[in-house]
Amino acid sequence: MTDELLVVRCQLGEREAFAELVGIWNDPVWTYVRRMIGSSQADDVAQEVWLAVVRGLPRLKEPGRFAPWLFTIARRTVANRLREEYGRHEVLAEEEQATADPADALVDRTELLAGLSELPVREREILVLFYLEDLSLEDCAEICAIPVGTVKSRLSRARRMLRDHLTEKGHRR
Structure with missing residues (x-):
């Protein structure tokens, strides 16, 4: 089943379709997040990404562009987390290792x-x-x-x- 069809089904309210979408994309999102900010925060940030997806999915106008949309959300979420860390002037040990x-x-x-x-x-x-x-x-x-x-x-x-x-x-x- 294509991402586009799963997104449309999600927009129609099918919970099973969202579970399938998460099953397909959770590992790539988590891996991206982990590589950007380190493994100690990857679970939390990945959850923030999926929360943003749940909130924004009904407004996604081009279901066929799900992957770029998803990684745009992941990128913004990572950037927000990095800004928080830098704002506190703390250097993440995992960023250096x-x-x-x-x-x-x-x-x-x-x-x-x-x-x-x-x-x-x-x-x-x-x-x-x-x-x-x-x-x-x-x-x-x-x-x-x-x-x-x-x-x-x-x-x-x-x-x-x-x-x-x-x-x-x-x-x-």
Whole structure:
């Protein structure tokens, strides 16, 4: 079943359709949130995202554009949380550390995640959306409210920064 059909069914009040939508998109949303702010806050922020989805779903005019709409909400929710943290002048320990899964024993993956966590938020966000969430350049541009050219330049800069980090840690290109 397509996202578009599930969204329309949700807008008609079918609870089962919403449960299916959450089942499909909860992991990608949680992963995006975790990669942006760290795992200690991912559950709370992901819940905030789904609450915003429940509130906004009846007003979604283009059900076929659900994924970009969903990640736009996730992006805003993450940005709000980061603003709260920065407003209190607290630096999150998880922002400075690798966000590797404990089950992952591979050093390369840990280094990659550590490098990703050290990127500036704008570059990290584009890498996560494009490579890890597998969204198109156009969808990334829509979610971030920037031109496609800016997405391309941020991707290029982010790849270079990540490559430099990995090279610095002794990994070959």
